[in-house]
Amino acid sequence: MDKTCTDGSRCRVLLVGCGIVGGRLLDLLAQAGDRYDVTVVARRQAALTERANLALTLASILGSSPSLHVRTHDISDVDQTTELIEALAPQVIVNASSRQTFWEISTLPEATYRALDEAKIGPWLPNHLALTRRLMLAVAQSSQRPVVVNVAFPDAVNAALGRVGLAPAVGAGNIANAIPTLRRAAAAQLECRPEEIDLRFVAHHYASNAIASTGSPGQAPVILRVFRGGRDVSGEVDEEALFRSFVQEFRRTRGVPGQVVAATNAFAMVQALFADRMSHLHAPGPQGCVGGYPVLVGQGRVSLDLSDAVQRSDAERVNEAGQRLEGIESIGEDGEIRFTDRNMDVMHRILGYQHSRMHVDDVDDFADELQARYQALRSRLGLALAS
Numbered sequence: 001m002d003k004t005c006t007d008g009s010r011c012r013v014l015l016v017g018c019g020i021v022g023g024r025l026l027d028l029l030a031q032a033g034d035r036y037d038v039t040v041v042a043r044r045q046a047a048l049t050e051r052a053n054l055a056l057t058l059a060s061i062l063g064s065s066p067s068l069h070v071r072t073h074d075i076s077d078v079d080q081t082t083e084l085i086e087a088l089a090p091q092v093i094v095n096a097s098s099r100q101t102f103w104e105i106s107t108l109p110e111a112t113y114r115a116l117d118e119a120k121i122g123p124w125l126p127n128h129l130a131l132t133r134r135l136m137l138a139v140a141q142s143s144q145r146p147v148v149v150n151v152a153f154p155d156a157v158n159a160a161l162g163r164v165g166l167a168p169a170v171g172a173g174n175i176a177n178a179i180p181t182l183r184r185a186a187a188a189q190l191e192c193r194p195e196e197i198d199l200r201f202v203a204h205h206y207a208s209n210a211i212a213s214t215g216s217p218g219q220a221p222v223i224l225r226v227f228r229g230g231r232d233v234s235g236e237v238d239e240e241a242l243f244r245s246f247v248q249e250f251r252r253t254r255g256v257p258g259q260v261v262a263a264t265n266a267f268a269m270v271q272a273l274f275a276d277r278m279s280h281l282h283a284p285g286p287q288g289c290v291g292g293y294p295v296l297v298g299q300g301r302v303s304l305d306l307s308d309a310v311q312r313s314d315a316e317r318v319n320e321a322g323q324r325l326e327g328i329e330s331i332g333e334d335g336e337i338r339f340t341d342r343n344m345d346v347m348h349r350i351l352g353y354q355h356s357r358m359h360v361d362d363v364d365d366f367a368d369e370l371q372a373r374y375q376a377l378r379s380r381l382g383l384a385l386a387s
Helices: 020-031 044-059 078-088 104-107 110-117 122-141 152-164 174-188 206-215 237-246 257-273 310-326 341-351 360-380
Strands: 009-015 035-043 067-072 092-095 146-149 195-202 223-229 279-284 292-298 301-304 330-331 336-340 358-359
Touching: 009 020, 009 078, 020 035, 020 044, 020 067, 020 257, 035 044, 067 301, 078 122, 092 122, 092 257, 104 110, 110 341, 122 146, 122 152, 122 336, 122 341, 122 360, 146 152, 146 237, 146 257, 152 279, 152 310, 152 330, 174 206, 174 237, 174 257, 174 279, 174 360, 195 279, 195 310, 195 330, 206 237, 223 279, 223 310, 257 279, 257 292, 292 310, 310 330, 336 341, 341 360, 358 360
Parallel strands: 009 035, 009 092, 035 067, 092 146
Antiparallel strands: 195 223, 195 292, 279 292, 292 301, 330 336, 336 358
């Protein structure tokens, strides 16, 4: 990524997708005034234009004068996306597109939703991988080298694409969503300000979501190190109490309204990428890794930020264990993805969809079938087709 934005010029951002997370991220970018030159693309022109006008309205209220451009575009067209990237020369691309958002199944009748939710997100991987793969093919085909931040199930998508040389630089959300609460809870226990607390947390999406939902990572392992003033004080905090606080005194709004947290973390990642100084953050899928890690971000670069107390091999084992609980048995070095029988059996029972393995390069066919079977389920339930 070139660093021309450090001289006071606007940083060029291409935002792909303008749904719940993408739309809120657009608001934040627009409200940042003259810092960013943003182009947002999506397939539905009317909805995209209206959402962009909302972002401009909010920015105007706050006295911001953003540089915001709207383009109707289908990211699945690799050649046209390559042309778009060449024309815009973005320094950062944020992918907020997916064939089907993870929370779509929550719109089903309660009993059906609860039953289908037992499959977790792993078997739904094709929905999130398909468009991200096509975007990364376009990036690879172009002469530009933007930093790509992916918010579509990056714990698995980035790793799968990494096996075929197409990994985004980093993800956003997921593990990062847990950090503010962990910091507040640790500060409360240590009777200090949250700003005094530094963390190194390793956890797969399965674990961070379980903590936020139930106050415990359940069967998923995690690694947590707590520092105060540069000193490791992990032994002075009650880790189980930290996690319980997510559903007790620090419980927050979740679900669709809570997606603003993921969007804000994506914005924080963009901010950090353009900075001259390096920032300590947490993110899913850095450098094509499975799961979530502490990262060091800045000057157009992202690297792992494990402390001396955390070995990379241990962090990888923790995330791979979480991945299996999510429904993905393994992501092979050859790009073949294997799904767990237990999770896929749920998909077969409710949707009639069952595949034990899939290669990254074949994901479009799997995504097409998954979409067809989900729409058929909605039809059987007498519901309108999902948009």
